[in-house]
Amino acid sequence: MQSFLSKIKDFNNKHRKIAPFIIWIEIILIFLASIMKNICRHYKILLAVVVVLIVIGISARHLASVESKTPEEGSVVAASEEMSVVEEALQEATVEASNEASGEESLINVDSAVSETSMENVDSAVSETSLENADAAASLESTASLYVDSGISEFIKAHTEAVGWIKFEDDLISYPIMQAEDNSKYAIEDADGNDSETGAIFLDYRSSADFSDSNTIIYGHNMRDRSMFGALKNYKEDLGFLDDHKYFQIITPEGSGRYMLFAFMDVPKNSYIYDVCGDNTSRMREFLDTIEYKTYIDTGIEPTVDDKIITLSTCTQKDDLFFVMFAVKVDD
Known part of the structure; x- marks a missing residue:
């Protein structure tokens, strides 16, 4: 027993300089083990995040492809001018459909696609009737x-x-x-x-x-x-x-x-x-x-x-x- 303790003491004396590194390695290994444990516990969430990132990447590539095929601005303006009357009719039809669905009088809201308006405002851009x-x-x-x-x-x-x-x-x-x-x-x-x-x-x-x-x-x-x-x-x-x-x-x-x-x-x-x-x-x-x-x-x-x-x-x-x-x- 005395001989065994003497050998350990000699080993520690010889490797005293690397002892701090060994301690840090042990801490890192414990930290990584903890992370892996949490990942295993929440693997479903991680998988969902990966799927979302893949979908976003595919969508971005698709949008970039569509954008590259957009007609020239001049032709778009010309088409817009020719179809101005049709667009007005479509906007008015959208307002009417939204009113019937929600029970509210409304104007088209681009952000939410839900129409809102007040017929009490006599300065309204478009008057409507039942x-x-x-x-x-x-x-x-x-x-x-x-x-x-x-x-x-x-x-x-x-x-x-x-x-x-x-x-x-x-x-x-x-x-x-x-x-x-x-x-x-x-x-x-x-x-x-x-x-x-x-x-x-x-x-x-x-x-x-x-x-x-x-x-x-x-x-x-x-x-x-x-x-x-x-x-x-x-x-x-x-x-x-x-x-x-x-x-x-x-x-x-x-x-x-x-x-x-x-x-x-x-x-x-x-x-x-x-x-x-x-x-x-x-x-x-x-x-x-x-x-x-x-x-x-x-x-x-x-x-x-x-x-x-x-x-x-x-x-x-x-x-x-x-x-x-x-x-x-x-x-x-």
Whole structure:
């Protein structure tokens, strides 16, 4: 025994320098053994992580391959312009489907693919209507012809805030024109005073009810079924549409006036053109110059500051833009 202990002591003395390394090796081996034990215990999680990484790698390679085959930007823009009308219809159909599925009125949200909107916001980029409102609009349009034929006075007797009737000569639009003490009431109520998503066609509260101002502003919702002022989209989608659909009449108890459309464009909702209204005629020259410069179509018609202008205004799919059309009075 004494001899064995002596041999161990001699061994330790001879290998004293490598003792720390041996200790570190032992610690590392213990650490690795612990890791391997945990890996074995959670091998399912590790396997799932490996599979996810493989899928991500394959997807990245596929996307890179598709990207390399993308058409040139010019052809994409051209195709986009040719299909703009179809895209608008698809977007509107998506909104309607989302509304039916979720029970909510909505706009398309690109991040979540869930549409959200509020029809309480009268400045909405796109006004929408339910089947009941569409039927109500059709009924009102049918009633319109009867009142126009029998005389606007009868309608005004029954509707004290009615000031006239707007009737396109091709029957594209035919509705009573209402006027309240502000521009909010008839954005959410129909001509009979009922709550309605279609609202009514209404005269700016600052405008003269006899349409004698230099510029008179009339508002209407841009309905997706093209009722109210939704039909004005026809002019924007096809510039040639104006050629055969340029005249409308404003009918009042005192008589009627004939107007000819000559320009249209998009404007910010806070555009100064909405300030050129009522008795404010000091900016008519600037107003007419702006129309001539920004209109989407050149009809060659250049009204003067002495002419009577009607501005038809409706909303668009963009919250901050409105579509406006301008007409000049040509006959009493």
